[in-house]
Amino acid sequence: MSTSDKKVTAAVIMIGDEILSGRTQDKNLGFIATWLGERGIRVMEARVVPDIEDEIVDAVNTLRAKFDYVFTSGGIGPTHDDITADSIAAAFGVPIGHHPEAMARLQAHYDASDIEFNDARKRMARIPDTATLIDNPVSKAPGFQIGNVFVMAGIPSVMQAMITGIEDRLTGGARMLACSVAGQIAEGVIAEPLGVLQDKYPQVSMGSYPYYKDGTFGANLVFRTTDADLLAKVQNEAIEMVRALGVEPVVGDGT
Amino acid sequence: MSTSDKKVTAAVIMIGDEILSGRTQDKNLGFIATWLGERGIRVMEARVVPDIEDEIVDAVNTLRAKFDYVFTSGGIGPTHDDITADSIAAAFGVPIGHHPEAMARLQAHYDASDIEFNDARKRMARIPDTATLIDNPVSKAPGFQIGNVFVMAGIPSVMQAMITGIEDRLTGGARMLACSVAGQIAEGVIAEPLGVLQDKYPQVSMGSYPYYKDGTFGANLVFRTTDADLLAKVQNEAIEMVRALGVEPVVGDGT
Known part of the structure; x- marks a missing residue:
């Protein structure tokens, strides 16, 4: 094609x-x-x-x-x-x-x-x-x-x-690249630092997808951009952001 | 309600x-x-x-x-x-x-x-x-x-x-009632008699939903109306219609 x-x-x-x-x-x-x-x-x-x-x-x-x-x-x-x-x-x-x-x-x-x-x-x-x-x-x-x-x-x-x-x-067109950073962390906790990250990188689409499993809420943060270098940079910052909240992140490919 | x-x-x-x-x-x-x-x-x-x-x-x-x-x-x-x-x-x-x-x-x-x-x-x-x-x-x-x-x-x-x-x-409103009559029968075979049945009962919604499994096509015929007596009558005619094509029908509740 x-x-x-x-x-x-x-x-x-x-x-x-x-x-x-x-x-x-x-x-x-x-x-x-x-x-x-x-x-x-x-x-x-x-x-x-x-x-x-x-x-x-x-x-x-x-x-x-x-x-x-x-x-x-x-x-x-x-x-x-x-x-x-x-x-x-x-x-x-x-x-x-x-x-x-x-x-x-x-x-x-x-x-x-x-x-x-x-x-x-x-x-x-x-x-x-x-x-x-x-x-x-x-x-x-x-x-x-x-x-x-x-x-x-x-x-x-x-x-x-x-x-x-x-x-x-x-x-x-340019392929949208994605990665995800997930953690057993309430959206109400991650919302504020995620908003700061979004404001820092407005050109990256950031979504938070909550899940509820066995009585606990978690969030899967998905980052999307066509720029591979930028995506890697944002992923690293997201990993640090989740770790700073005392949760070990699970990194995925956004799918 | x-x-x-x-x-x-x-x-x-x-x-x-x-x-x-x-x-x-x-x-x-x-x-x-x-x-x-x-x-x-x-x-x-x-x-x-x-x-x-x-x-x-x-x-x-x-x-x-x-x-x-x-x-x-x-x-x-x-x-x-x-x-x-x-x-x-x-x-x-x-x-x-x-x-x-x-x-x-x-x-x-x-x-x-x-x-x-x-x-x-x-x-x-x-x-x-x-x-x-x-x-x-x-x-x-x-x-x-x-x-x-x-x-x-x-x-x-x-x-x-x-x-x-x-x-x-x-x-x-009036609840839509449904029933289904399924068979291992090609849609191309059932289409003509089903069209005749639809013409006979225009007030009943009739859908044919094909499926393809293990190399064989089948069809699930779904009938919907708010009239329970009419639904039972149409279901019986659909069962006879499928049997007349040499296939034993499987009757369901349309779900």
């Missing part, structure tokens, strides 16, 4: 009633965010929207105007409730039809498996005009790219195979 | 860079959606937004106008990156200050624990004007309600204790 010096941003849209009902725990956002982050693309917002065309259109059009890339997952299967392709076509104001290359790939796949390529399966070849296909090495039915929007499957293994295949279509 | 005959809706906003970076897997949406669903409140949208005031304000103001309730999690701790309370005050255009009752609760808590009630900890008593407190039985620092927006902690155990405590403030 190519790289750019500017900050490159993305949004993720997860499409499906099943996440909003609590039935399914989303497993895609974490993977997409981590994978993009490693390539210098920062996820700045994520939305979960229901299987309702107007809602999908609204989210896609808002987020594609706001960020460099938008990645969607879910709703591109053969059943009546899979309305993502039609919704994306509506968002872009383009017609949708059976894409010849998508039809050919699916025809070959089903022929080889001696499975009927029925009308429902042909639905998976419906692609908005001007879109380009995204390969699906797992189950063949392709995703697609239109403008800066990448439309992928919801099944995690299929989504992961799809996004891996589009790496060379993306331009990454 | 009281109940209403109308459809009652909600949105969930998860606030925090750590979910967008992929470092933390959200565990709150599933709990909130399930808990609300059991009380007849349907989560229609969820957003993950970064620790940036304008982004929080925008999400809160959009979603509180669109749905009956908004629930937020995250960003109400004592550190500099906890900006949720200030952002909510900005969203509602009200001042924010140290809330006397919140101060009293925290003072008593820290006095009892012989811990200093320092400025950072006092930050957790900053509550927008006109808001009412939400109890925090775990670590005392309260959440708050302003208008139809409920502001809760991000730590799952604390958030769960908070939402449980506000049940009396909510009005639930």
Whole structure:
């Protein structure tokens, strides 16, 4: 993939009633965010929207105007409730039809498996005009790219195979580097010196993530910057800061 | 809690860079959606937004106008990156200050624990004007309600204790009932008869959720309606539909 010096941003849209009902725990956002982050693309917002065309259109059009890339997952299967392709076509104001290359790939796949390529399966070849296909090495039915929007499957293994295949279509920016310094220390204690450290290094993003385990609070301090030397310097100061509070810090890579 | 005959809706906003970076897997949406669903409140949208005031304000103001309730999690701790309370005050255009009752609760808590009630900890008593407190039985620092927006902690155990405590403030609608019929059957096979069933019962929401395991595709069909008799009738027809395809269905409660 190519790289750019500017900050490159993305949004993720997860499409499906099943996440909003609590039935399914989303497993895609974490993977997409981590994978993009490693390539210098920062996820700045994520939305979960229901299987309702107007809602999908609204989210896609808002987020594609706001960020460099938008990645969607879910709703591109053969059943009546899979309305993502039609919704994306509506968002872009383009017609949708059976894409010849998508039809050919699916025809070959089903022929080889001696499975009927029925009308429902042909639905998976419906692609908005001007879109380009995204390969699906797992189950063949392709995703697609239109403008800066990448439309992928919801099944995690299929989504992961799809996004891996589009790496060379993306331009990454400077990679955000991270480290963490954790300790069994209350946030109320670390807050003041951490605030001082943040004021000293405003160009470093500093987050404190509390946890509560076995009746004790701890905090994981995460530092992020694109500057490796600066990150090392801040990490050392954070280690000293935690030690000064009488706690032995646990240093990590921020993941 | 009281109940209403109308459809009652909600949105969930998860606030925090750590979910967008992929470092933390959200565990709150599933709990909130399930808990609300059991009380007849349907989560229609969820957003993950970064620790940036304008982004929080925008999400809160959009979603509180669109749905009956908004629930937020995250960003109400004592550190500099906890900006949720200030952002909510900005969203509602009200001042924010140290809330006397919140101060009293925290003072008593820290006095009892012989811990200093320092400025950072006092930050957790900053509550927008006109808001009412939400109890925090775990670590005392309260959440708050302003208008139809409920502001809760991000730590799952604390958030769960908070939402449980506000049940009396909510009005639930007709509870959405669900059942599922699953089978080791490709979506491309089930799609056509499922579409026929959907056309026959348009008032029942029907979703097909494919899964891929050990090289085989299966589908979990989920049916949702507020009408118990209708749900039982549709479930029986779905069971027959799957059996007619030569697969023994596995019936579940839709969760």
